[in-house]
Amino acid sequence: TIMIRTTPKPKETHAQKFYRLSKCKSMAEFARKTSFHPVTIRTYLLPSDRKSWRPTPIPALHNWVQALKEGGGPSIAIGLWPDGEVTFEVEKE
Numbered sequence: 001t002i003m004i005r006t007t008p009k010p011k012e013t014h015a016q017k018f019y020r021l022s023k024c025k026s027m028a029e030f031a032r033k034t035s036f037h038p039v040t041i042r043t044y045l046l047p048s049d050r051k052s053w054r055p056t057p058i059p060a061l062h063n064w065v066q067a068l069k070e071g072g073g074p075s076i077a078i079g080l081w082p083d084g085e086v087t088f089e090v091e092k093e
Contacts, residue, residue, distance in 0.1 A: 014086050015044035015056040021076055021090055022068055033071045034064045058086070 012020075024030040027045060031038040044060075046053040061078055069075045079087035 010048040013044070013048050013053075013055070014061065014088075015041075017088055018056075018061060018064060018076065019045055021088055022064075022073060024073075033073060034067045036060070036064075061086075 019027075019030055022030060022033070024033060027041055028038055031041040034041070043052055043054045044056045048055075058078075058080065065076050065078060075091040077089045077091050079085075079089070081087070
């Protein structure tokens with residue numbers, strides 16, 4: 001028998017999901033709209049199995065919400081649950 005090891009794909013991180021919901025066309029646009037340095041944004045948006053990946057702090061997510069909303073982007077609601085789960089929802093106008 002031949003055993004093949006596969007590395008499971010990392011699940012979507014909070015930052016990756018937020019980026020997807022933001023509808024920004026590039027990381028550079030996302031960094032500009034959220035007023036975060038592009039290098040910081042890149043480390044948050046890497047797959048979670050990469051060595052240089054960093055989890056996004058919750059206060060940063062709140063800053064992103066405000067910056068996107070003020071910049072005319074979508075309004076994204078963040079749900080923080082007692083069990084530690086974080087959810088996102090694009091608010092309808």
